[in-house]
Amino acid sequence: MATKIAFHGAARTVTGSKHLLTIGNKQILVDCGMFQGPRELRDRNYEPFPFDPADLDAVILTHAHMDHVGMIPKLIRDGYRGPVYCTRATKGISAISLPDSGRLQEEDAYQDRKRGRDVEPLYDEKDAYAALKSFEAVPYHQFHALPGGAQFQFRSSGHILGSAYAEIFLPNGERVLMTGDLGRYDAPIIKDPETVDWSEYLVIESTYGDRLHPQEDPLEFLHGVLSEVVADGSVLLVPSFAIGRTQELLYFIRMLQIQGRLPRIPIFVDSPMATSTTALYGGAKEEWDEEMTELMQEQYDPIEPEGLQFTRDRNSSKALNSMSGPMVIIAGSGMANGGRIQHHLLHRLGQERTHVLFTGYQAAETLGRRLLEGAPTVQIMGREVEVRAKVDKISSLSAHADQNEIFRFLGGFRQAPKTTFLVHGEPEAQDALAERIRTELGWNVEIPEHGQEFDLG
Numbered sequence: 229m230a231t232k233i234a235f236h237g238a239a240r241t242v243t244g245s246k247h248l249l250t251i252g253n254k255q256i257l258v259d260c261g262m263f264q265g266p267r268e269l270r271d272r273n274y275e276p277f278p279f280d281p282a283d284l285d286a287v288i289l290t291h292a293h294m295d296h297v298g299m300i301p302k303l304i305r306d307g308y309r310g311p312v313y314c315t316r317a318t319k320g321i322s323a324i325s326l327p328d329s330g331r332l333q334e335e336d337a338y339q340d341r342k343r344g345r346d347v348e349p350l351y352d353e354k355d356a357y358a359a360l361k362s363f364e365a366v367p368y369h370q371f372h373a374l375p376g377g378a379q380f381q382f383r384s385s386g387h388i389l390g391s392a393y394a395e396i397f398l399p400n401g402e403r404v405l406m407t408g409d410l411g412r413y414d415a416p417i418i419k420d421p422e423t424v425d426w427s428e429y430l431v432i433e434s435t436y437g438d439r440l441h442p443q444e445d446p447l448e449f450l451h452g453v454l455s456e457v458v459a460d461g462s463v464l465l466v467p468s469f470a471i472g473r474t475q476e477l478l479y480f481i482r483m484l485q486i487q488g489r490l491p492r493i494p495i496f497v498d499s500p501m502a503t504s505t506t507a508l509y510g511g512a513k514e515e516w517d518e519e520m521t522e523l524m525q526e527q528y529d530p531i532e533p534e535g536l537q538f539t540r541d542r543n544s545s546k547a548l549n550s551m552s553g554p555m556v557i558i559a560g561s562g563m564a565n566g567g568r569i570q571h572h573l574l575h576r577l578g579q580e581r582t583h584v585l586f587t588g589y590q591a592a593e594t595l596g597r598r599l600l601e602g603a604p605t606v607q608i609m610g611r612e613v614e615v616r617a618k619v620d621k622i623s624s625l626s627a628h629a630d631q632n633e634i635f636r637f638l639g640g641f642r643q644a645p646k647t648t649f650l651v652h653g654e655p656e657a658q659d660a661l662a663e664r665i666r667t668e669l670g671w672n673v674e675i676p677e678h679g680q681e682f683d684l685g
């Protein structure tokens with residue numbers, strides 16, 4: 229039975245993951261992500277799928293980030309009728325983020341129409357809710373049959389809650405391991421990436437294939453910032469990603485409290501998506517690492533620091549404007565280019581007793597990037613604001629393995645895979661990683677181009 233793999237997204241770029249495995253006359257799509265970032269990439273979302281959704285026999289999702297699941301509602305609206313296999317938490321997070329994405333697209337289309345541009349949303353909220361009915365949760369480490377005599381199982385990839393490698397067993401006995409996004413070792417809350425010792429074919433991400441994360445200890449850095457905030461009575465604004473990063477921050481704050489290094493101050497999570505996701509993290513026992521499990525057993529809930537409050541509606545979010553420090557407000561979006569953090573920044577950037585702490589990568593042309601670059605004034609919601617606040621960044625938090633961590637993962641293999649495919653990376657990162665794998669391990673590495681197909685025998 230001829231087996232092929234084709235890469236229809238995240239090929240020489242970091243978004244739009246869509247990997248199509250053909251086994252005989254059966255087609256299995258792994259991930260159906262949205263292209264994000266520059267216009268020319270986002271435009272691809274509006275093109276027809278490079279395969280007929282009605283012809284697919286199964287879809288497997290590695291995790292719930294939009295660049296891996298974001299196009300599922302469109303796939304189903306365009307004719308896909310089969311199951312969407314994922315872990316329980318991926319289903320839970322998608323149930324929050326896909327309808328939210330549908331709503332955002334309706335809003336964007338409405339704004340575009342007001343500007344005279346007639347752009348249809350990729351899908352709306354209704355499409356997203358309809359799509360969720362096809363999601364089927366499969367437990368980790370449980371073999372599940374696929375059409376055409378293949379099987380698969382999910383294994384922890386340590387990236388975010390619910391993230392998994394898809395380990396696919398072909399009818400001829402060979403394996404294809406798709407890492408999805410590979411997480412970090414020793415990160416808080418969730419389990420480390422699992423060790424894999426064998427797979428004939430490996431499809432691995434390469435986001436940080438050419439870099440090492442800074443060694444700075446995020447707990448100590450955060451302690452430094454929070455000590456200043458407490459001493460000055462200032463307000464700490466934290467633009468944060470709702471899935472994963474917010475929960476890590478809550479964990480670090482809780483650790484400082486348990487260690488007696490931080491007095492009780494109000495901590496607001498001002499993001500409906502972060503609020504719902506935090507509840508999922510708190511309920512996903514099967515995914516907690518040992519430390520998280522022990523602390524939970526000792527009643528120390530490590531993602532619920534003392535003083536934590538969730539603001540659900542817009543009014544309670546606005547009410548935070550009249551409060552004074554010391555306090556912490558964690559709100560989306562992580563790059564400050566949308567979400568409730570914008571009105572907090574608008575209100576407080578001009579005040580000296582404000583501290584802004586970025587917690588992740590800030591893309592070019594985002595408000596976050598401009599603030600980090602030290603802009604004296606910025607535009608927010610059509611208004612010009614003078615920046616008097618102190619602006620900082622924790623640079624060591626990332627949900628992706630760096631080059632050494634990728635090598636730690638590859639080091640688990642007892643034998644070289646026949647082919648290792650590098651996906652989900654910019655060309656420089658991929659070229660550097662491929663070079664190191666070839667010279668140090670002597671493995672056969674391919675870097676697929678967009679749309680390229682390979683025979684797997």
Ligand SMILES: [Zn+2]
Pocket residue numbers: 291293387409
């Ligand atoms: Zn991801």
